[in-house]
Amino acid sequence: MKNQRMELRPVSVADLPFLTEMTLLAAFPPGPSPEGASDMPHVTRWTVDWGRPGDVGVVAWSDGQRLGAAWCRLQADALARSDAGDPLPEVAIAVLPEHRARGIGTQMLTALDRAAAAGGQRALSLTVNALNPALHLYERAGFDVVLREGDRLTMVRLLVTPGPDTAPVSSAGARVGPRRNPSPKAHTPAVAEGNRVPDEATPTGSLSRLVIFDLDNTLANRQRFFGEWAAALIRERHLDPETALTILQDADEDGVAPRTVFFEQVRARLGLADPVDDLIDRYWRDQIGRYRCDDETIAGLRLLRRLGYKTGIATNGGVRQIDKIKACGLDRLVDACCVSRVVGFAKPDARLFGALAVKCATSLDHAWVVGDRPETDIAGAVAIGARSVWLRRGHDWTNADYGPTLVAETAAEAIQFIVVADG
Numbered sequence: 001m002k003n004q005r006m007e008l009r010p011v012s013v014a015d016l017p018f019l020t021e022m023t024l025l026a027a028f029p030p031g032p033s034p035e036g037a038s039d040m041p042h043v044t045r046w047t048v049d050w051g052r053p054g055d056v057g058v059v060a061w062s063d064g065q066r067l068g069a070a071w072c073r074l075q076a077d078a079l080a081r082s083d084a085g086d087p088l089p090e091v092a093i094a095v096l097p098e099h100r101a102r103g104i105g106t107q108m109l110t111a112l113d114r115a116a117a118a119g120g121q122r123a124l125s126l127t128v129n130a131l132n133p134a135l136h137l138y139e140r141a142g143f144d145v146v147l148r149e150g151d152r153l154t155m156v157r158l159l160v161t162p163g164p165d166t167a168p169v170s171s172a173g174a175r176v177g178p179r180r181n182p183s184p185k186a187h188t189p190a191v192a193e194g195n196r197v198p199d200e201a202t203p204t205g206s207l208s209r210l211v212i213f214d215l216d217n218t219l220a221n222r223q224r225f226f227g228e229w230a231a232a233l234i235r236e237r238h239l240d241p242e243t244a245l246t247i248l249q250d251a252d253e254d255g256v257a258p259r260t261v262f263f264e265q266v267r268a269r270l271g272l273a274d275p276v277d278d279l280i281d282r283y284w285r286d287q288i289g290r291y292r293c294d295d296e297t298i299a300g301l302r303l304l305r306r307l308g309y310k311t312g313i314a315t316n317g318g319v320r321q322i323d324k325i326k327a328c329g330l331d332r333l334v335d336a337c338c339v340s341r342v343v344g345f346a347k348p349d350a351r352l353f354g355a356l357a358v359k360c361a362t363s364l365d366h367a368w369v370v371g372d373r374p375e376t377d378i379a380g381a382v383a384i385g386a387r388s389v390w391l392r393r394g395h396d397w398t399n400a401d402y403g404p405t406l407v408a409e410t411a412a413e414a415i416q417f418i419v420v421a422d423g
Contacts, residue, residue: 006104006401008111011050011057011071018059019047022069022094030097045075046092054089056119058111060104068095070108072116072124080125080146080156088156089116091126093134102401103379105134109141110349110383117159124157136256140316140376142346145258158344208310210362211418212353213334214371215315216255218391218411219297220328225290226252229283237272244270259283284320291327300415301333307419310360313337314353314369316346316376335360347373348380370414378404387421389414 011019023046024033037043057071070093078087091112095104116124126143128135130151143155216222230248234241251257251265263279266272272279304311311334315321318341325331336359340346343355357364364384371377372391381388382402390397390404391414397403406421408414 006060006062006067006107008058008060008108010115011055011059011069013050015057015059015066015069016047016050018066019050019057019069019071019092023047023092025096026092026094046071046073054119054121056089056112056115056121058108058115060095060099060108066096067099068104068108069093070105070112072112072121078125079127079154080123082123088123088125089121091124103375103399105137106141106348106375106379109137113141113157113159113345113349122159124159125154126157127152127154129153130261135258135261136253139256139258140346140348142316142340142344142349144318144341145260148260208308208360208362209422210310210312210357210360210364210367211304211415212312212314212356212367212369212386213411214347214373214377215313215321215324215330217372217393218370218377219313219330220291220293220324222255223393225287226255228290229286232286237270239270284323288320288323288327291324293328293330293333294412296410296412297415298329298333300412301330303419304415305333310335310362312356312360314347314356314380316340318342347376348383350380350383353380353384353386368418370408370411370418374399378402381405389417 020038020043023043024037027043028034028037052073054074055071056073057069059069060067070091072089072091074087075090079090080088082088091109093105093108093112095108113124124143126138128138130148130153135153138155138157141157143157145153146156147154213219230245233239233248234244237244247269248266251262251269253262257265259280260276263276263283267274267276267279301311313325313330313334313336315325315337317339319339321339322337322342325337331337336356338352338356338359340352343352345352345355347353353364353367353369357367364386367384367386369377369381369384369386369388370391371380371388372393374390374397378388378390379402381404387405389406389408391411392407392409397407406414406417408417
């Protein structure tokens with residue numbers, strides 16, 4: 001089924017048995033569900049009386065079969081609330097095991113965001129175990145942790161920027177309420193139309209071509225800087241180099257793991273006595289001091305500017321990304337930057353790219369996206385109909401559903417390819 005067209009359809013009454021199946025898949029360990037599980041309150045709460053105000057969802061279909069679902073609803077025992085005390089819808093999502101690792105969850109969350117925003121919602125909430133691999137999907141989608149109780153994380157995702165006459169909603173300001181128990185050939189896959197940036201988000205007039213860059217391991221060699229920090233830590237703490245480096249790399253997950261989660265694992269596995277907050281502070285001071293761009297990348301960015309291109313950075317993360325950009329001097333080399341937790345949208349959400357295009361006073365027409373992550377950078381390019389250059393970093397492309405336009409080893413090489421391709 002890899003090459004079949006995937007569609008995202010709104011949840012209908014006919015989908016409710018499948019939503020129950022997905023709830024059981026998410027609520028219980030792999031294997032048969034307990035007897036009577038479908039009638040348990042924490043399962044039925046997700047589908048009972050479907051169609052209430054706030055009920056929104058999408059189902060992924062391919063070749064006449066359902067692959068997964070993502071939906072949200074207002075629960076009686078709200079997981080989180082806005083500053084004004086309004087309950088935030090809670091999200092449920094699951095993909096059938098045989099269809100995972102294909103970007104379906106990311107596309108469903110993007111479509112759910114748009115549907116919920118269109119229905120008047122301004123934020124979504126969810127809960128996840130800190131050890132659940134799905135945590136990284138939620139972080140990439142722009143969810144921020146607002147409460148931690150042991151391994152249980154409550155996360156909130158901002159959907160739209162509040163207007164001046166509405167009560168504020170933000171991941172930082174959300175109130176959490178009590179909860180009871182609880183080198184490939186390039187091709188373009190089918191992408192739901194809902195993932196595309198609305199026409200009104202695109203400026204008009206005489207516009208320059210836009211090149212959108214990722215930050216970490218694209219414009220700046222984050223892998224190198226992390227390795228330098230790890231080596232320094234190992235020397236300072238007199239740790240076994242091979243064992244400690246393996247632990248640090250595993251916990252880091254190539255930069256995806258939140259630093260709190262990363263240092264909690266590292267502290268436990270390496271026997272460090274320092275408080276987690278102290279470790280995080282020292283880590284960021286070290287990393288910001290190391291961040292820089294190589295000369296070839298700087299020369300490439302200057303070349304694009306001389307040729308009349310607009311350039312921008314679209315990066316997932318928080319305010320530390322801005323610190324990195326400034327440390328590299330990139331704020332003086334590109335036209336604009338958009339950081340996911342600042343603007344409220346995370347790659348591969350098309351709205352992040354659209355916001356960057358607006359800040360660059362150009363459009364996404366004929367845009368390029370350059371980055372190293374298939375699931376955020378290249379999937380984001382697909383979502384906005386842009387050409388892309390994937391920085392392979394020694395890896396082979398494995399996703400059969402979509403692929404980059406071009407493949408390069410470095411950002412400087414990607415810039416050369418773009419200039420040649422545009423003639």
